[in-house]
Amino acid sequence: MANENRKIVDSRGTACPGPITDLSLAYRKSKVGDVIELWATDPGVKSDTKAWAEKTGNKIESVTEDKEKIVIVIRIVRR
Amino acid sequence: MAKKNLLIIGSGDGGTILANSIDKSMYNVTLIDKSDKHVFQPQYLYIAFQGSKDTMVRDEKSLLKKGVTFVKKEVSRIDLNERKVYTTKGKPHSYDKLVVATGVTSDISMIPGMQEINSKYGDYHTNIAQAQKVWSNLNSFKGGTIVIGQSYPICKCPPSPLEGIFLAEELMHRKGLRKKTKFVFFTPYPRAYPAEGINEVIEPLLKERGIEVMPFFNIDRIDPAKKTIYSIEGDSVKYDLPIIVPPPKGMNIEYNPDSVRNDDRLVYVDKFNLKIKGFDDAFAIGDGAAVPTAKSGVDAHLEAKTVARILEGKDAKFNGRTNCPFDTGYGRGTFVIGSYDEKVIKYPVTHMNLFMKHMMAKIYWESLKGEFDSVFDIYFKETEPSRLEKKYGTGKE
Structure with a gap:
């Protein structure tokens, strides 16, 4: 795991169009094997990321939530 | 000092x-x-889809x-x-x-094939000449598939891709070509408009007007010979007339x-x-x-x-407030109103909202000099998302 290309995408407190823009942008610039760690505050990000992962065939490794943020870890397995 | x-x-x-x-x-x-x-x-937008002569x-x-x-x-x-x-x-x-x-x-160099279709079909985000090219292509169009969408997740004026397809559909309806024309709208987002509140307002309009929506469509490349646009998600769409928002x-x-x-x-x-x-x-x-x-x-x-x-040494903070006017065609419109911390409002489509959009364009030159500052102050206060949310909501979670 030491060599994995992990990118934090901080999408907390973003106005319209919101976190899905940042995920979409990170996906465009990613390669197979990359890990995207998406930080957001908008709860809609969970269902959007789930739908995105189903559509693109990529893998959500974890979804964690605390008072400050929602963290979704995504592994890019298909591009 | x-x-x-x-x-x-x-x-x-x-x-x-x-x-x-x-x-x-x-x-x-x-x-x-x-x-x-x-x-x-x-x-x-109005040069491209309504042939406005006022540049x-x-x-x-x-x-x-x-x-x-x-x-x-x-x-x-x-x-x-x-x-x-x-x-x-x-x-x-x-x-x-x-x-x-x-x-x-x-930056049209970002997407393979974009250069060729951008120079042939124009766009409505770069300059007046490009917008006039869109109008000229729409005018000579006799039927087929019109495809409109944004080519990159970042977009100048987020409502504009949808405004384009709404106005194109209205135009073909007025020209008597609606039955001969298929409309496809693609977007990198999970739904037609990324913010749920506004999406719930415009989705019924897209359905009612028979506009097909392809979500999660990030352009990978365009093949002008096959008249096909491919997405990195693995989908494709064939076009007769493509009007693609270029990457900023x-x-x-x-x-x-x-x-x-x-x-x-x-x-x-x-x-x-x-x-x-x-x-x-x-x-x-x-x-x-x-x-x-x-x-x-x-x-x-x-x-x-x-x-x-x-x-000037005063206290000030930008809260991310948006207030993007959104022409939904047939003389009606809405506004995309939200901020960093407030979700976009499910703001209704009305004739009055489109009138407001056109009024803002009319007072634009004077507003640059601050002549309408007091009017804007009242407007932004009256339309604060927290106030509007009580009346209209923000759509589903």
């Missing part, structure tokens, strides 16, 4: 509003731009208040460490305070340090005070700044007002 030198780069609405707003007893204001023409860019261009100097020095030069390098701005000709400009308001340009990119200006920009050449700023990351004397506003809100004139306007207040 001696006056300080404020240098503003870029004379779009953000730069012009800031230059006009700032207290001239505190600053010598220099506004620098390679062009001395000011274009009202939202008009591209809405004015001489920048006629829009500036007394006390602003306009310099027509092209900026090539911004040295934030040395506080110097270099131009392609003449001596560099020094400053005490700097505001970068350079906007974005279209920050201006090609060298920065020291280079680390103040991201790979889309947008300048990193603090989203509340708009200071360029790591600098206390330099700000970036408008489309060219990496602010997590819509790239729109309203935001450039509100950011300019925030920076003016900060430079």
